[in-house]
Amino acid sequence: MKRLVVVGGGNAGTLIANLLADKLEVTVIEPNEYHTYQPGLVDYITGEVDENKIKMPTSSLLKPSVKWVRSKATKIMPENRTIISESGEKFEGDYIVIATGGQNIPVHSLRGYHTIEDAKMIKNEVMNPRGKSFVIGSLPGIIKCPAAPWELSFLIKRKYPDANVSVIVPAKQPPPLQVPMSNMFNKKANELGIKVYKGFVIQEVNYNERYAVSTEGEKIAFDHLIIDTPISTGFSELADKSGLIPVDKSTLAYKDGVFVIGDANSTPTPKTGAAAHFQAEVVANNILAEIEGNRSKESYDGTAICAVYSGPNEGMLVWLNYEKSKALGPTSIYRYMKKAFTRLYWASLSGGVDFILKPLVESIRKS
Numbered sequence: 069m070k071r072l073v074v075v076g077g078g079n080a081g082t083l084i085a086n087l088l089a090d091k092l093e094v095t096v097i098e099p100n101e102y103h104t105y106q107p108g109l110v111d112y113i114t115g116e117v118d119e120n121k122i123k124m125p126t127s128s129l130l131k132p133s134v135k136w137v138r139s140k141a142t143k144i145m146p147e148n149r150t151i152i153s154e155s156g157e158k159f160e161g162d163y164i165v166i167a168t169g170g171q172n173i174p175v176h177s178l179r180g181y182h183t184i185e186d187a188k189m190i191k192n193e194v195m196n197p198r199g200k201s202f203v204i205g206s207l208p209g210i211i212k213c214p215a216a217p218w219e220l221s222f223l224i225k226r227k228y229p230d231a232n233v234s235v236i237v238p239a240k241q242p243p244p245l246q247v248p249m250s251n252m253f254n255k256k257a258n259e260l261g262i263k264v265y266k267g268f269v270i271q272e273v274n275y276n277e278r279y280a281v282s283t284e285g286e287k288i289a290f291d292h293l294i295i296d297t298p299i300s301t302g303f304s305e306l307a308d309k310s311g312l313i314p315v316d317k318s319t320l321a322y323k324d325g326v327f328v329i330g331d332a333n334s335t336p337t338p339k340t341g342a343a344a345h346f347q348a349e350v351v352a353n354n355i356l357a358e359i360e361g362n363r364s365k366e367s368y369d370g371t372a373i374c375a376v377y378s379g380p381n382e383g384m385l386v387w388l389n390y391e392k393s394k395a396l397g398p399t400s401i402y403r404y405m406k407k408a409f410t411r412l413y414w415a416s417l418s419g420g421v422d423f424i425l426k427p428l429v430e431s432i433r434k435s
């Protein structure tokens with residue numbers, strides 16, 4: 069049997085391990101005992117769901133034939149498809165999949181909200197606010213899920229309708245693929261009295277006097293500052309200048325037999341679980357095509373689809389690939405879809421919701 073070593077057992081790594089579980093000898097190297105459903109962190113921060121709804125034991129999500137090594141990879145040697153773990157153990161594969169996601173780069177003592185630990189600190193503030201002024205946004209660079217700061221602002225407005233909520237966006241204009249989504253967010257923010265600061269790049273945060281200053285000298289006062297920071301791979305020796313790992317954007321190959329999927333790669337697509345999911349499926353298919361020769365190879369075209377909150381009581385459905393994007397809604401149905409995915413996510417990690425996802429993607433693509 070061919071050997072596959074997957075580094076990172078998050079969204080992308082768990083799915084590819086499960087898809088190939090009975091066809092290859094699969095090892096997953098992942099240090100965390102619990103897997104977090106990161107899109108649910110916005111619900112967690114605002115008290116919409118409890119912690120136990122957004123985390124599951126890693127062991128319960130991997131198929132029985134997958135070998136889970138509870139450790140951290142410290143060295144990846146793509147040239148001989150070898151991984152070294154923290155304990156010095158060596159893992160060699162016929163195939164290597166790097167699915168280590170992106171790690172927040174702390175800036176101005178800001179550290180984002182990608183883990184339950186970081187989100188818990190923000191949740192404590194949101195549930196026991198010292199004041200009514202919330203400033204939410206991100207720093208420049210590649211962030212996870214560009215919709216998340218907007219979602220947080222709408223959920224905070226849902227919780228505290230009289231709060232003074234502002235969103236800061238570092239870019240003056242969104243990237244072309246994010247325009248439909250951004251237009252819908254801005255329209256709703258305007259209706260709700262959420263002030264949007266475009267092109268606001270935080271240069272300094274004064275935590276004692278509670279204000280942030282932009283590179284252009286603009287000042288915003290806050291009671292609560294919730295800012296996501298850019299991500300980079302923990303394996304800087306493999307990264308390009310974006311801080312993430314370069315791959316062929318269609319095959320997701322770093323080199324022969326070595327693939328990078330999910331947030332860890334520098335494909336020009338927003339960093340979403342949806343993209344991670346479809347990337348895992350393409351690579352799994354192509355590994356099987358090589359081994360079994362009974363199917364054709366596929367190309368990843370940048371597809372992602374996400375239901376996100378687009379107001380206190382509504383959601384939108386965002387679809388995109390490398391070329392085009394659409395934002396459908398807003399409707400209460402898409403809000404319900406976002407909520408429902410908190411439960412469906414766990415099944416998606418073994419391909420269990422593809423019977424819904426794939427036809428949905430196809431119908432939106434053709435519409």
Ligand SMILES: Cc1cc2nc3c(=O)[nH]c(=O)nc-3n(C[C@H](O)[C@H](O)[C@H](O)COP(=O)(O)OP(=O)(O)OC[C@H]3O[C@@H](n4cnc5c(N)ncnc54)[C@H](O)[C@@H]3O)c2cc1C
Nearest residue numbers: 076078079080106107141168169213330331339340341342
């Ligand atoms: C607040 C928030 C809201 C979001 N909302 C959405 C949304 O609405 N829709 C959507 O599609 N996406 C959303 N996302 C993004 C989505 O969660 C990520 O894109 C997705 O989790 C990426 O999957 P991944 O497998 O690449 O990385 P991750 O799921 O982050 O997994 C990476 C794994 O690698 C492991 N790892 C890291 N370093 C090592 C190492 N050295 N050795 C071994 N293992 C390692 C980590 O422990 C982790 O388990 C959101 C993210 C956040 C934070």
